[in-house]
Amino acid sequence: xxxxxxxxxxxxxxxxxxxxxxxxxxxxxxxxxxxxxxxxxxxxxxxxxxxxxxxxxxxxxxxxxxxxxxxxxxxxxxxxxxxxxxxxxxxxxxxxxxxxxxxxxxxxxxxxxxxxxxxxxxxxxxxxxxxxxxxxxxxxxxxxxxxxxxxx
Numbered sequence: 001x002x003x004x005x006x007x008x009x010x011x012x013x014x015x016x017x018x019x020x021x022x023x024x025x026x027x028x029x030x031x032x033x034x035x036x037x038x039x040x041x042x043x044x045x046x047x048x049x050x051x052x053x054x055x056x057x058x059x060x061x062x063x064x065x066x067x068x069x070x071x072x073x074x075x076x077x078x079x080x081x082x083x084x085x086x087x088x089x090x091x092x093x094x095x096x097x098x099x100x101x102x103x104x105x106x107x108x109x110x111x112x113x114x115x116x117x118x119x120x121x122x123x124x125x126x127x128x129x130x131x132x133x134x135x136x137x138x139x140x141x142x143x144x145x146x147x148x149x150x151x152x
Contacts, residue, residue, distance in 0.1 A: 020134045021081035021093055028100075028127040029074040035107075035120035042113060070103070086138065093135035097128045104128065 040046060052059045077096055081089055108114075108121045 017134055017138050018082045018089065021089070021131060022078045024127050024131045024134065025074050025077040025081060028124060028131070029071065029078070031120065031124055031127065032074065033071065035117065035124075039113075039117075073100075090135045090138045093131055097131040097135070100128055101125065 040049075048054065049059065054063065057063050073096060077093065080092055083089075084092060104121055104124045107124075108117045
């Protein structure tokens with residue numbers, strides 16, 4: 001005869017907002033890069049790159065600096081989300097995610113595979129919306145009324 005052992009319930013600890021933000025920025029960064037990397041498999045893309053063009057843009061130092069900056073911002077947001085003071089981190093996440101919303105929508109304009117790039121944009125926008133939500137709803141601590149004795 002078998003006796004059934006009670007199964008333990010998994011502990012579901014709350015995840016700190018800083019960790020949620022860092023995870024969302026990490027996911028955004030990987031998705032952003034992966035959409036571009038898979039885009040190299042679009043017919044004609046490598047030929048265009050070898051000819052010095054990416055979509056309608058000339059490959060140049062300016063293009064490379066812009067592309068690097070566009071990737072560096074989410075990379076730094078992973079670190080900044082976990083290290084800045086709460087108020088500054090909240091503001092930075094709200095501002096940067098909001099600025100990336102139109103940039104992300106713009107990225108679909110250059111895509112040859114509308115469904116592919118469209119899906120990438122929808123997924124990226126979903127992550128940006130989560131970042132805005134996490135930052136906007138950042139829990140606040142109640143101000144404690146502390147007793148301070150009056151000095152005479």
